[in-house]
Amino acid sequence: MTEIITVLVVDDDDDLRATLAEALVLYGYRVVTASNGKEALARLEAGPRADVILLDLMMPVMDGWAFREAQVKVAGAQEIPVVVLSALTGAEKAAADLEARACLMKPVGLDRLRETIEAVVADGQAA
Amino acid sequence: MSEARKRIFIVEDQRLIAADLKNTLEKLGYVVVGGAASGEEALSEVDDAKPDLLLMDIRLGGEMDGIETASAIQKRRDVPVVYVTAYADEETIRRAKLTSPFGYVVKPYNERELRAAIEIALYKHETDRLLADERARRQAAEEFRTLVHFLDRATVSLTSTLSTSETVERAASVSIPHLADCCLVDLANDRGRLVQVAASHMDPEKVKLARKLGRTLVPELGLEHGAAATFRTGRSQIHPSIDDESWAAEILGIGHPELLRALGVSSYICVPIRFAGRVQGVINFLRTEARRYRAKDLDVAEEFSRRVGLALDNARLYQEMEAAVQMRDEFLQVASHELRTPLTPLKLQLHMLREMVPGAEASSAEVVRKFDVANRQLGRLERLVESLLEVGRFGGGGTALEVESFDLVELAHDVVERFAEEAATKGSTLRVNASQPVEGRWDRHRLDQVVSNLVSNALKYGAGHPVEVAVEDRGAEATLSVRDEGIGIEAEALDRIFGKFERASSVRNYGGLGLGLYISGVLAQAHGGRITASSRPGKGATFTLWLPRYAAASHRAKRRETNHDGDHHRPRGG
Numbered sequence: 001m002t003e004i005i006t007v008l009v010v011d012d013d014d015d016l017r018a019t020l021a022e023a024l025v026l027y028g029y030r031v032v033t034a035s036n037g038k039e040a041l042a043r044l045e046a047g048p049r050a051d052v053i054l055l056d057l058m059m060p061v062m063d064g065w066a067f068r069e070a071q072v073k074v075a076g077a078q079e080i081p082v083v084v085l086s087a088l089t090g091a092e093k094a095a096a097d098l099e100a101r102a103c104l105m106k107p108v109g110l111d112r113l114r115e116t117i118e119a120v121v122a123d124g125q126a127a
Numbered sequence: 128m129s130e131a132r133k134r135i136f137i138v139e140d141q142r143l144i145a146a147d148l149k150n151t152l153e154k155l156g157y158v159v160v161g162g163a164a165s166g167e168e169a170l171s172e173v174d175d176a177k178p179d180l181l182l183m184d185i186r187l188g189g190e191m192d193g194i195e196t197a198s199a200i201q202k203r204r205d206v207p208v209v210y211v212t213a214y215a216d217e218e219t220i221r222r223a224k225l226t227s228p229f230g231y232v233v234k235p236y237n238e239r240e241l242r243a244a245i246e247i248a249l250y251k252h253e254t255d256r257l258l259a260d261e262r263a264r265r266q267a268a269e270e271f272r273t274l275v276h277f278l279d280r281a282t283v284s285l286t287s288t289l290s291t292s293e294t295v296e297r298a299a300s301v302s303i304p305h306l307a308d309c310c311l312v313d314l315a316n317d318r319g320r321l322v323q324v325a326a327s328h329m330d331p332e333k334v335k336l337a338r339k340l341g342r343t344l345v346p347e348l349g350l351e352h353g354a355a356a357t358f359r360t361g362r363s364q365i366h367p368s369i370d371d372e373s374w375a376a377e378i379l380g381i382g383h384p385e386l387l388r389a390l391g392v393s394s395y396i397c398v399p400i401r402f403a404g405r406v407q408g409v410i411n412f413l414r415t416e417a418r419r420y421r422a423k424d425l426d427v428a429e430e431f432s433r434r435v436g437l438a439l440d441n442a443r444l445y446q447e448m449e450a451a452v453q454m455r456d457e458f459l460q461v462a463s464h465e466l467r468t469p470l471t472p473l474k475l476q477l478h479m480l481r482e483m484v485p486g487a488e489a490s491s492a493e494v495v496r497k498f499d500v501a502n503r504q505l506g507r508l509e510r511l512v513e514s515l516l517e518v519g520r521f522g523g524g525g526t527a528l529e530v531e532s533f534d535l536v537e538l539a540h541d542v543v544e545r546f547a548e549e550a551a552t553k554g555s556t557l558r559v560n561a562s563q564p565v566e567g568r569w570d571r572h573r574l575d576q577v578v579s580n581l582v583s584n585a586l587k588y589g590a591g592h593p594v595e596v597a598v599e600d601r602g603a604e605a606t607l608s609v610r611d612e613g614i615g616i617e618a619e620a621l622d623r624i625f626g627k628f629e630r631a632s633s634v635r636n637y638g639g640l641g642l643g644l645y646i647s648g649v650l651a652q653a654h655g656g657r658i659t660a661s662s663r664p665g666k667g668a669t670f671t672l673w674l675p676r677y678a679a680a681s682h683r684a685k686r687r688e689t690n691h692d693g694d695h696h697r698p699r700g701g
Contacts, residue, residue: 013468013469013471013472015469015472016468016471016472016475018472019471019472019475019476019479020472020475022479023475023478023479026479058464087463087464087465087466087467087468087471088460088464089460089463089464089516105467106467106468106470106471107470107471107473107474107475107505107509108471108474108475109474109475109478110475110478110479113475
């Protein structure tokens with residue numbers, strides 16, 4: 001893959017957000033972060049376009065559910081695939097309800113995280 | 128018949144005949160307790176005289192004749208009458224018959240006839256009385272049977288629900304018709320005020336009206352009678368007649384007493400409902416004029432209310448328990464969410480640190496070893512968090528199995544392979560003993576958990592001796608046994624090792640939350656199976672998982688809806 005993949009990381013935990021950003025940059029991704037759904041919407045509107053959104057569910061201000069509702073209304077952002085990353089029991093079901101492409105349970109390992117992102121992005125490009 | 132001398136009252140207007148009768152009767156051994164020359168005189172004196180029998184002339188001076196007099200007296204006293212008369216015409220006899228006379232003596236009488244008439248009358252009267260007593264006893268027994276049946280039926284109905292609203296509805300409906308024609312139940316609300324919670328009426332079309340009455344039955348608390356008073360004092364009330372509307376309004380505090388007439392009720396009982404040590408409400412029973420309440424109805428009403436109280440207390444305890452379970456489940460969910468969140472950056476950071484260690488230096492090996500320990504402990508922490516949640520899930524009312532057909536022997540091999548490295552480290556040989564595939568329908572993931580747990584325990588307590596996993600086909604059941612030759616388990620500890628947080632060994636020697644066996648037991652039960660354990664201390668232990676081979680497919684435990692299933696209930700924050 002020649003193009004750099006941009007990942008929008010949406011999580012209210014500062015350490016996790018920083019860690020994810022650090023790890024993903026290490027693996028060659030471009031990373032944009034937001035600490036809640038509202039910030040994430042602002043990032044989407046400001047650009048650059050994200051290729052995948054890593055979305056936590058339980059967040060203050062605007063949670064993952066509300067973000068999904070709003071995301072589909074942002075021009076050009078409707079189709080960006082979402083991977084739910086949550087510590088919530090039953091996150092799989094929530095992810096399915098939100099039509100996320102994948103669901104990762106916290107704590108996730110780096111390898112699993114990378115595999116999932118690659119798969120989701122490849123899937124989006126193939127479609 | 129009693130040995131006491133019989134008391135006779137004479138009603139005769141001819142003084143000579145009266146005196147002769149008195150003489151004759153006394154000679155015959157009777158006591159003459161009084162006499163009267165007219166009906167009026169007889170009526171005024173007979174009550175004081177308390178006679179066992181009236182000797183009555185039919186033709187009397189004064190307004191009333193003997194037949195009218197006898198009829199008037201019999202309305203007040205149960206006393207036999209023997210007529211002494213010179214007449215015996217058809218009309219007189221017809222009229223006399225209406226007073227159910229016990230005998231006739233035609234004048235002029237003789238002693239023998241008189242005595243025979245009196246004795247027959249007394250005997251007949253006594254027989255009638257015994258018959259009436261017997262009938263009354265039978266009726267009482269029948270009433271008692273009906274009452275017992277009613278209370279039994281009421282209890283069955285009341286105790287077959289654990290919902291408060293359903294219990295009070297049933298209380299109102301089951302009390303009809305035995306105890307009431309209209310029943311209204313009031314319970315205290317959160318602020319301690321009585322609120323109508325159920326209403327019923329014989330006529331289903333009047334239930335709405337009954338509800339309306341019920342709402343006006345709960346007046347200000349200052350009154351000395353009525354529902355509010357019973358609620359305040361805990362004392363029952365019986366008002367056989369509440370026909371007077373202004374009285375009902377003023378004394379009982381009934382807001383719209385005209386409703387009583389519309390409902391056709393005019394007799395009232397109010398009893399308290401007690402549970403958890405205090406008055407929690409009242410039951411109002413109302414009946415029609417034809418079935419006015421009597422004192423004994425109050426006893427029944429109180430007994431009924433006592434049972435309603437017990438049922439409501441049960442419902443309350445059940446709801447409290449449900450709430451506690453719900454709270455625990457919610458807590459466990461929040462707790463596991465909170466525990467997993469910091470594990471995530473920790474795990475990622477460890478991974479990145481590990482990759483930063485240069486491979487060539489001598490000190491690297493030591494650093495890598497330390498990372499491995501940290502990583503292993505992190506993995507253990509992750510599994511503990513998962514276990515914690517499993518406990519909540521199973522304790523909270525079960526979980527759904529995802530059954531499929533597979534070979535238990537194959538699963539045993541999978542698990543053994545996964546534990547090969549750990550077994551080698553501990554110095555134990557670990558092998559599967561099975562001669563043929565053992566197929567069945569089970570939840571593969573859950574059984575993997577169970578077998579892993581049993582194998583992990585066997586290695587942990589196996590003291591480096593061999594561990595064997597045996598799978599057997601036993602017809603309708605399949606068994607998987609994990610046998611070690613380690614320290615074993617004391618007999619007294621065998622029973623409780625499946626309990627939550629129980630471990631047979633001491634805390635100092637072995638770590639772990641002790642949830643594994645508990646969860647394994649619950650998972651086996653979810654399959655309709657069980658886990659048994661046998662051991663001899665010092666000689667090792669064998670844990671056997673028993674599974675019905677195909678029953679599992681039909682087993683689907685009740686799934687409790689937890690609060691992560693939708694937008695409405697999800698917990699906020701963190």
